[in-house]
Amino acid sequence: MPIHEIRHPLVRHKIGLMREGDISTKKFRELTAELGRLLAYEACKDFELETVTLQGWAGPVEVDQIKGKKVTVVPILRAGLGMLDGVLDMIPSAKVSVVGIARNEETLQPAPYFEKFVGHLGERMALIIDPMLATGGSLVATCDMLKRKGCGQIRALVLVAAPEGIALMAERHPDVEIFTASVDSHLNEQGYIIPGLGDAGDKIFGTK
Ligand code: PRP
Numbered sequence: 001m002p003i004h005e006i007r008h009p010l011v012r013h014k015i016g017l018m019r020e021g022d023i024s025t026k027k028f029r030e031l032t033a034e035l036g037r038l039l040a041y042e043a044c045k046d047f048e049l050e051t052v053t054l055q056g057w058a059g060p061v062e063v064d065q066i067k068g069k070k071v072t073v074v075p076i077l078r079a080g081l082g083m084l085d086g087v088l089d090m091i092p093s094a095k096v097s098v099v100g101i102a103r104n105e106e107t108l109q110p111a112p113y114f115e116k117f118v119g120h121l122g123e124r125m126a127l128i129i130d131p132m133l134a135t136g137g138s139l140v141a142t143c144d145m146l147k148r149k150g151c152g153q154i155r156a157l158v159l160v161a162a163p164e165g166i167a168l169m170a171e172r173h174p175d176v177e178i179f180t181a182s183v184d185s186h187l188n189e190q191g192y193i194i195p196g197l198g199d200a201g202d203k204i205f206g207t208k
């Protein structure tokens, strides 16, 4: 399973800023959206192009356009919503499918509680978005749901990925490419990523 850790200086700088312990909700939210944009940019870099002819200001002009790629963005509630606007800035015609999964804080098992998928998933590439890939349970459950609905092309955009989650995805969904701003060190005993960002959902929504 390919894991793409984006080493671009803007990405390195922004993910670094997000690690500050007492970062404000406003700043954390802004950086989440900005990194959503940059990861979406990377995740689309192999989209096929076709040449079309437009009427330009000085006559006909040949331009490149993305060739019929249909995308559904799939935020995992709640924290995935923080990346949604940024990703849609880059792919404004994408449709949005929503998955609700809460990680049980004791067992760390994913508990799905909501799903609403757009139609024709078999024709679409799904871009799952969630700031955190920790044990991998939530991402695996989302891929399971999408594949049950016929989706055959899935990519995942996560701000921070733990080796444990990457390993679980490699075992359960080796076909899913993951784009991340950082592969971090490990999970602590509570299942939080170290050094990580803390609880991304709480920081985006200002809860706790
Ligand atoms: C967090 C995070 C992921 C999940 C990652 O969500 O946003 O969805 O945990 O952990 P995992 O890889 O071990 O499954 P959480 O369940 O805390 O919900 P929230 O988004 O509502 O804060």
Ligand code: URA
Binding pocket: 132, 134, 191, 192, 193, 194, 196, 197, 198, 199, 200, 201
């Ligand atoms: N969910 C988070 O928000 N942060 C972690 O480090 C792990 C799971």
